[in-house]
Amino acid sequence: MPSPRFHGRVECPGRECDAPGCREAGEFRAPGPRPGGFDGPGDWRWFCLQHVREFNAGYDWFEGMSAEEILDAQSPIAGWRTTSRAFRPETHVDGMPRWADYADPLDAISARANGIRSRAEREARMAASGRFSREEAQALETMGLGSDTDKTRLRRRYSELVRRYHPDRNGGDRRHEARLNAVVEAYQLLRKSAALA
Numbered sequence: 001m002p003s004p005r006f007h008g009r010v011e012c013p014g015r016e017c018d019a020p021g022c023r024e025a026g027e028f029r030a031p032g033p034r035p036g037g038f039d040g041p042g043d044w045r046w047f048c049l050q051h052v053r054e055f056n057a058g059y060d061w062f063e064g065m066s067a068e069e070i071l072d073a074q075s076p077i078a079g080w081r082t083t084s085r086a087f088r089p090e091t092h093v094d095g096m097p098r099w100a101d102y103a104d105p106l107d108a109i110s111a112r113a114n115g116i117r118s119r120a121e122r123e124a125r126m127a128a129s130g131r132f133s134r135e136e137a138q139a140l141e142t143m144g145l146g147s148d149t150d151k152t153r154l155r156r157r158y159s160e161l162v163r164r165y166h167p168d169r170n171g172g173d174r175r176h177e178a179r180l181n182a183v184v185e186a187y188q189l190l191r192k193s194a195a196l197a
Contacts, residue, residue: 009049017048024048030055131195139186151196158187 009027017026030052032043047055062070119141126137126147140149143157163169165180190196 008052012046015046017051018045019047019051019054022048022051024050028052031059132193136190136193136195139189142182142186143190149190149196151191154187154190154196158183 008029010029011025011027015026016022017024025048026046028047028049029044030047032045034043045055062073065073123134123137123141126132126140127134129147131147132140140146143154143161145154145157149157161183162180165176165183167174167177170176
C-alpha cells in the first residue's frame with residue numbers, strides 16, 4: 001500500500017476550505033498573502049482538493065518579478081552562487097572547507113560538521129588537561145595553536161595572523177575584520193595566561 005505521506009493532504013478536523021462558499025475540509029495548503037522569507041515561513045491558505053487544483057492552475061510564481069529576476073530564478077544553479085560564511089573562498093585560510101573543494105555539497109557540509117566536532121574535542125582535551133581554562137583552550141583554537149604553545153610561539157602566531165587579516169594588508173578589504181577581532185581577543189587572553197611560560 002503506498003504511503004499517504006507525500007500526497008499533500010494534511011488532515012485537521014474543523015478546518016474548512018478557504019474558497020468562498022465551500023464547506024469541504026481544507027486539507028491542502030497553498031501560498032498565502034504573505035510569502036515566506038527572513039521573518040518566517042509565511043502564511044498558508046487551506047483548500048479542498050478541487051479548489052487547490054484551481055488555485056494551482058492559476059498561480060504565477062513569477063508574479064511581480066522583472067525579466068532578469070525570472071531568468072535568474074530559472075537558472076539551474078539558482079541559489080548556488082552565494083555561499084555561507086563558512087564556505088566563502090577566503091575561509092580556507094583557517095583550514096575550513098570550501099564548496100569548491102567538493103563535488104557534492106553534502107560532502108562539504110559533512111566536512112564542516114566534522115571540523116566543528118574535532119575542534120570541540122580538542123578544546124575539551126586541552127581544558128581537561130588542567131593546564132588551560134576552557135576560555136584559554138578556545139583562544140588557542142582561534143589562534144590555531146596547540147597545547148604545547150609558549151609565549152614566543154604565541155607572539156609569532158599573533159603577528160602572522162594580524163598581518164594576514166588586517167585591512168591594510170588586504171587592500172582595505174574589511175571582510176576579515178571579525179576574524180581579526182577574534183584573534184586580538186584571543187591573544188589578549190592568552191598573553192596573560194599563567195599556563196604559557
